[in-house]
Amino acid sequence: MKGYRKPIRQSMLLSISAAMLAVLAAGCAGGNEPGASQGAGGTAGGDKTTIKILQNKIEITDKVKAMVADYMAQNPNVNVEVQVVKDYNTLIKTRFAAGDAPDIFTTAGYSAMASWSENLLDLSNEPWMQKVSPMTVEGMTFNGQKLGFPMAFEGFGVIYNKDLFAKAGVDKLPTTFSELQQTAEKLKAAGIQPYKEAYQETFPLYHLLNLAFAYEKDPAASLAKLEKGEMKLKDLPHINEVFNVLDLAMKYGSGQESIGVSYDSQVSDFASGKVAMIHNGVWAIDPIQKVNPKVNLGMFALPLSDNAAETKMPISVPGYYVINKNSKNIEESKKFLTWLHTNGQKYLVDSFKFIPAFTDLKTTPELGPLATDMAPYAESGKGIPWTQNAWPVGYKEDSPKRLQAYIGGQTNRDQAIAELQKDWDNRVKK
Structure with missing residues (x-):
């Protein structure tokens, strides 16, 4: 994998906002992100072709295994090995470096996909490409080639317990x-x-840090200035408000102990009614309902300022399946993605609970209240982009460490912002 450095295209983030209304008004979609765990779907045997898949969506590990098992039952000449892992970025780089690269893997769009683009197969002429939602195209297009199979639409906000809000008199x-x-x-x-x-x-x-960038009047222009050194992170008007949110969540939550709280623990306590609010996204619906299918929940946009007109929800395409162009099993890998699209309603929507990123797949009430609550933000133009997909490669991994140090009391606000700036500068130089 090669590093990636070039100025951010002005149209990159603008197209996200422009396309969002038209695409999501017709139907929205959820599910992906967090993670930890691993699963495998079989071992090679006989004359079977083996295709290897690596992805990061640990919250749907069992469902991915079930999907793979169905595929192998329908295609007895093919063996599929799938890993679903938490420390995904490290493992994918290790696998490529060790000569054990997967045939199919997942990546975010924009700068993340650009960093892998020389390793990826052009999927422009695949039969399902004509059915991808328009909003998904720019993030996966490089040098005129469409490189990805879009997995879902997602939104991030405050998930809340309606019954606990009512009990506290929050109307x-x-x-x-x-x-x-x-x-x-x-x-x-x-x-x-x-x-x-x-x-x-x-x-x-x-996701929280993204808000400081996404709330800019022109996110693409601000990102370009940051890359050129024409402005600093401390100049972002909403950067301090991100820290206000961290302070609020610590004051009314687990304090500094928050840095020891896992996703599973958070979801479990929310689902069982022990806490009223969590910062999370539509992908959390399935693990929450696994713990308590009767929980009465919803989601609203996380407000940063006291200007209600500014309060919007980040909505984007978080990830794509891609094919390693050096795979020895390209045709079987392409067949798998075609099969997944053909059966997308069953697996992507009904099983994975993803808000579909294809125009021929339909949202359903079973996607749940988080998808339902996300839709009006897109339909009313109150959606904002996920700028983290346009950050310099590696910065998405760097930045949480600085925020964790702040939460743990190791740095103050100014120091944390200064460290975030150093990381940004280092990534831009690479």
Whole structure:
């Protein structure tokens, strides 16, 4: 894999916002991100062709295994080995370096996919490519080649327990930061723990940091200035507000102990009614309902400021399946993706609970209340991009460490922002 450095295209993030309304108004979609765990779907045997798949969506590990088992039952000449892992970025690089690269793997779009682009097969002429939602195209297109199979649409916000809100007398969802504070106070006064944040994990932290970039009037222009050194992170008007959110979640949650809280622990306590709010996304619906299928939950956009008009929800395409162009099993890998699209309603939507990123796949009520609550933000133009997919490669992995140090009391706010800037500068230079 080669490093990637070039100026961010002005149209990159603008196209996300422009296409969002038209695409998501027709139907939205969820599911992916966090992670830890691993599964395998068989071993090679006889004259079977073996294709290897690596992905990072640990919350659907069992469902991925079931899908692979179905594929092998329908294609007895093919063996599929699948790994679903938490420390994904490290493992994928290790596998390529060791000469054990998978045939199919997952990657985010934009700069992340660009860094892999020389290793990826052009999928432009695959039969399913004509059915991908328009919003998915730019993030996977490089040198005129479409390199990805879009997995889903996702949104990130505050997931809340409706029954606990009602018990505390919260009858209006907060649309400003002050209202969010007041909501936390009401919950606390009612003997309800407002928050439990999983800051042992990296993804909630870079999702929060994304807000400082995504709330810019012109995110693409600001990212370009940051890359050129024409502005600094401390110049982002909303950067301090991200730290206000961290402070709020610690004050009304687990404090500095939040950096020891795992995703599984957070989800379990929320689902069982021990806490009222968590910062998370639509992908959390399935693990929450596994713990408690009757939990009465919803999701709203996380407010940063006291200007309600600014409160919007990050919505994007978080990941794509891609094919290693040096695979010895390219045709079988292409057949697998074609099969997955053909059966996408059964697996991507009904089983994985993804909000579909293909125009011929339909959302269903079974996708649940988080997808339902996400849709109006897109339909009303209150969606903002996931800028972390356009950050310099590696910065998404760097930044949570700085925020964890702040949460743990090892740095103050100014020091944390300065460290975030150093990491940014180092990644831009590579």
